[in-house]
Amino acid sequence: MVNIAILGFGTVGSGVAEVMEENAQSISHNAAEDIRVKYIVDIRDLSGSPFADKLTRDFSVVENDPEVQVVVETIGGATVAYEYTKRALLAGKSVVTSNKELVATRGHELLEIAKRKNVNYLFEASVGGGIPIIRPITQCLTANELDEIYGILNGTTNYILTRMITDGAPFAEILKDAQRLGYAEADPTADIEGLDAARKICILADLCFGKSVDPESISVEGISGVTLEDIEYARRLGCKLKLLGRAYRLPDGHITAYVAPHLISKTSLLSNVDGVMNGIVVHGNALGECMFYGAGAGKRPTASAVVADVIDAVKHMKARKYIGWEESEPGWVVNAEDVKTRWYIRTGSGLEKIGRAFGDVRLISYPGDYPGAGPGEYAFATPELTGRELSAKTSTMEIRSRFRIL
Amino acid sequence: MVNIAILGFGTVGSGVAEVMEENAQSISHNAAEDIRVKYIVDIRDLSGSPFADKLTRDFSVVENDPEVQVVVETIGGATVAYEYTKRALLAGKSVVTSNKELVATRGHELLEIAKRKNVNYLFEASVGGGIPIIRPITQCLTANELDEIYGILNGTTNYILTRMITDGAPFAEILKDAQRLGYAEADPTADIEGLDAARKICILADLCFGKSVDPESISVEGISGVTLEDIEYARRLGCKLKLLGRAYRLPDGHITAYVAPHLISKTSLLSNVDGVMNGIVVHGNALGECMFYGAGAGKRPTASAVVADVIDAVKHMKARKYIGWEESEPGWVVNAEDVKTRWYIRTGSGLEKIGRAFGDVRLISYPGDYPGAGPGEYAFATPELTGRELSAKTSTMEIRSRFRIL
Numbered sequence: 001m002v003n004i005a006i007l008g009f010g011t012v013g014s015g016v017a018e019v020m021e022e023n024a025q026s027i028s029h030n031a032a033e034d035i036r037v038k039y040i041v042d043i044r045d046l047s048g049s050p051f052a053d054k055l056t057r058d059f060s061v062v063e064n065d066p067e068v069q070v071v072v073e074t075i076g077g078a079t080v081a082y083e084y085t086k087r088a089l090l091a092g093k094s095v096v097t098s099n100k101e102l103v104a105t106r107g108h109e110l111l112e113i114a115k116r117k118n119v120n121y122l123f124e125a126s127v128g129g130g131i132p133i134i135r136p137i138t139q140c141l142t143a144n145e146l147d148e149i150y151g152i153l154n155g156t157t158n159y160i161l162t163r164m165i166t167d168g169a170p171f172a173e174i175l176k177d178a179q180r181l182g183y184a185e186a187d188p189t190a191d192i193e194g195l196d197a198a199r200k201i202c203i204l205a206d207l208c209f210g211k212s213v214d215p216e217s218i219s220v221e222g223i224s225g226v227t228l229e230d231i232e233y234a235r236r237l238g239c240k241l242k243l244l245g246r247a248y249r250l251p252d253g254h255i256t257a258y259v260a261p262h263l264i265s266k267t268s269l270l271s272n273v274d275g276v277m278n279g280i281v282v283h284g285n286a287l288g289e290c291m292f293y294g295a296g297a298g299k300r301p302t303a304s305a306v307v308a309d310v311i312d313a314v315k316h317m318k319a320r321k322y323i324g325w326e327e328s329e330p331g332w333v334v335n336a337e338d339v340k341t342r343w344y345i346r347t348g349s350g351l352e353k354i355g356r357a358f359g360d361v362r363l364i365s366y367p368g369d370y371p372g373a374g375p376g377e378y379a380f381a382t383p384e385l386t387g388r389e390l391s392a393k394t395s396t397m398e399i400r401s402r403f404r405i406l
Numbered sequence: 407m408v409n410i411a412i413l414g415f416g417t418v419g420s421g422v423a424e425v426m427e428e429n430a431q432s433i434s435h436n437a438a439e440d441i442r443v444k445y446i447v448d449i450r451d452l453s454g455s456p457f458a459d460k461l462t463r464d465f466s467v468v469e470n471d472p473e474v475q476v477v478v479e480t481i482g483g484a485t486v487a488y489e490y491t492k493r494a495l496l497a498g499k500s501v502v503t504s505n506k507e508l509v510a511t512r513g514h515e516l517l518e519i520a521k522r523k524n525v526n527y528l529f530e531a532s533v534g535g536g537i538p539i540i541r542p543i544t545q546c547l548t549a550n551e552l553d554e555i556y557g558i559l560n561g562t563t564n565y566i567l568t569r570m571i572t573d574g575a576p577f578a579e580i581l582k583d584a585q586r587l588g589y590a591e592a593d594p595t596a597d598i599e600g601l602d603a604a605r606k607i608c609i610l611a612d613l614c615f616g617k618s619v620d621p622e623s624i625s626v627e628g629i630s631g632v633t634l635e636d637i638e639y640a641r642r643l644g645c646k647l648k649l650l651g652r653a654y655r656l657p658d659g660h661i662t663a664y665v666a667p668h669l670i671s672k673t674s675l676l677s678n679v680d681g682v683m684n685g686i687v688v689h690g691n692a693l694g695e696c697m698f699y700g701a702g703a704g705k706r707p708t709a710s711a712v713v714a715d716v717i718d719a720v721k722h723m724k725a726r727k728y729i730g731w732e733e734s735e736p737g738w739v740v741n742a743e744d745v746k747t748r749w750y751i752r753t754g755s756g757l758e759k760i761g762r763a764f765g766d767v768r769l770i771s772y773p774g775d776y777p778g779a780g781p782g783e784y785a786f787a788t789p790e791l792t793g794r795e796l797s798a799k800t801s802t803m804e805i806r807s808r809f810r811i812l
Binding site: 019020022023026027030031032124130131132135136139140141142143144145269272273284285286287288289290291292293294295298300301303304305306307308310311312315316318319322 | 425426428429432433436437438530536537538541542545546547548549550551675678679690691692693694695696697698699700701704706707709710711712713714716717718721722724725728
């Protein structure tokens with residue numbers, strides 16, 4: 001019998017308790033041990049909940065109980081969660097989490113503590129919700145030199161972009177709908193502005209390339225600047241607009257990582273990942289490309305990943321998992337604005353300015369050919385340029401949108 | 407330093423040696439050990455190959471060398487491969503394989519021997535080539551009761567069906583092309599008639615549902631009966647024709663497993679898995695649906711999975727992995743012909759017979775509306791029926807095609 005404690009009984013924490021109870025039999029079978037939730041640590045009142053008898057407000061009860069061998073941290077954020085995770089690891093308990101902010105910002109440090117204490121810090125649920133992605137990278141693709149990882153890492157923004165495409169309704173309207181349906185939070189900033197995706201791509205880059213990537217240091221652009229014109233012009237190029245987190249190795253051995261809207265070809269499998277779903281593409285030098293798809297958020301899918309980690313922690317009570325990455329040196333992550341890519345441009349400047357900056361370009365749109373367009377609007381795709389080169393070339397132009405083409 | 411031996415130096419075996427050499431540095435890092443190929447066992451002449459000095463024709467050299475701790479079996483088939491695998495496991499060596507035939511037919515027995523000898527028998531490469539699927543099922547989805555698994559498990563047939571759809575050329579012509587391009591073997595029977603996919607879906611069903619499923623005992627239908635008319639009528643239903651291996655739990659707790667062409671909706675992600683690629687969908691009660699996509703065959707993708715297993719075997723030298731399933735009792739697998747599904751029917755029988763058997767059906771095609779169609783041809787979709795019910799209803803009709811609708 002292994003005893004666990006759940007810290008934070010919100011959506012994910014309560015999902016973990018429910019899945020543990022519902023699938024108790026197969027979970028015991030898979031772990032080759034019975035697993036019992038001994039404590040739930042939360043400050044809220046759980047009276048009426050079937051789990052009320054396990055509630056405590058005092059984390060030190062968990063910390064000092066030698067019977068508790070695995071702690072589930074589903075508090076979120078990087079303050080209390082950080083403190084409790086550290087104390088649990090230092091007390092010799094394995095910790096399992098869905099907390100992307102904490103893993104992205106403090107992962108290196110917490111994994112080092114886990115290593116020193118010979119316990120595990122596992123975080124499959126921190127990226128892609130229920131989609132298996134952390135363990136496939138760290139265990140299944142180990143024969144490869146990984147060159148690139150990118151994907152649709154945030155369900156809220158993918159839902160909004162998908163509905164803008166299918167319904168032809170503008171961003172603000174769909175956002176309100178998403179909030180009403182529970183797909184977007186009351187304060188949707190972290191999702192909409194790409195911060196959530198940034199944390200996730202940093203965790204993936206840490207694992208794929210072996211060194212820390214700080215979410216604060218990478219270029220992050222959300223979807224609030226995407227308009228229906230952009231959606232239409234992307235369609236004319238045979239593309240869909242999707243918010244991607246992306247990290248890849250550059251020819252000189254450094255890496256770049258960033259979050260931004262991209263035009264991606266409709267013939268790619270990733271472009272068909274719609275609604276709240278997530279899809280993550282990994283490229284390795286032996287395997288080529290593979291993709292992982294599924295529900296990137298939600299109570300039960302996230303709980304599915306957390307509980308799988310609990311089972312893994314129970315199975316590895318005496319054998320530490322090899323997960324970790326090094327601190328990175330300055331300059332390891334090259335700013336995405338300094339890396340060449342093709343760009344889609346929507347502008348109110350005329351053909352003369354476009355021609356002077358880019359020479360002959362094939363226009364995707366010109367004034368009058370799309371009813372919703374702004375005055376004197378042109379759209380076109382550029383050859384490969386860095387973001388800085390693009391900014392220099394367009395410094396005297398009125399730029400309405402600029403997005404990368406994958 | 408861990409020494410390994412490769413048995414069988416064909417496409418996959420030589421790919422393993424190449425990837426081990428090319429990515430030696432990151433492989434050592436990931437395994438936390440140097441790994442050396444000490445022997446290659448094959449009957450062919452490797453003179454001129456950079457690996458010639460490792461060649462032996464005598465498996466007992468490997469068997470009796472205590473330095474060899476992991477054996478890679480890439481011989482194929484279930485005769486010599488079976489004997490050598492058994493002897494290697496009994497000699498206390500872990501075995502890693504890409505051999506789907508052996509795992510599907512003797513997996514239970516070999517896993518039992520591995521368990522007894524406290525070594526590992528790993529077979530990630532046996533299904534989906536380089537796509538991580540075995541380990542995600544056995545380690546990442548362990549919190550779920552799995553209800554269903556299905557997918558495009560054979561690249562050769564998917565290539566042929568994809569080109570029939572895109573080129574509008576008939577089966578026999580595309581098959582010849584596929585043979586010329588190396589996507590189909592000189593004797594393509596095992597691929598075309600669904601046997602390869604049958605072995606794979608049986609391995610997946612073993613893992614998902616915990617009991618042996620014998621590929622000889624399940625209903626298997628290949629793609630040689632698929633015509634361009636079928637492709638066209640599927641399109642009219644908003645579907646694509648794909649060869650699926652499928653296994654799922656029935657309401658009474660039993661399972662069914664089979665291989666057959668299916669009409670699947672163009673809005674599904676799986677329908678966009680084209681060419682030689684594979685895609686596998688898993689459904690669990692906590693996670694919902696997830697999909698794994700990538701190269702299902704080929705030298706380097708398959709080697710990617712084999713070498714990842716070698717690394718895992720090296721990391722688990724003293725800790726056995728928990729993989730296995732039980733023997734199944736008679737009746738565990740219900741014949742797919744006894745399970746209800748919707749059917750697509752193409753027939754030369756007239757409306758009177760159709761009406762008598764099925765009542766009012768919505769026709770997909772009627773005589774004269776498609777130039778390639780046979781004389782007096784109708785096509786339609788049925789309500790849910792078992793295969794046997796369908797056969798009874800259509801016993802006096804001239805049935806040209808009957809495929810399941812997913």
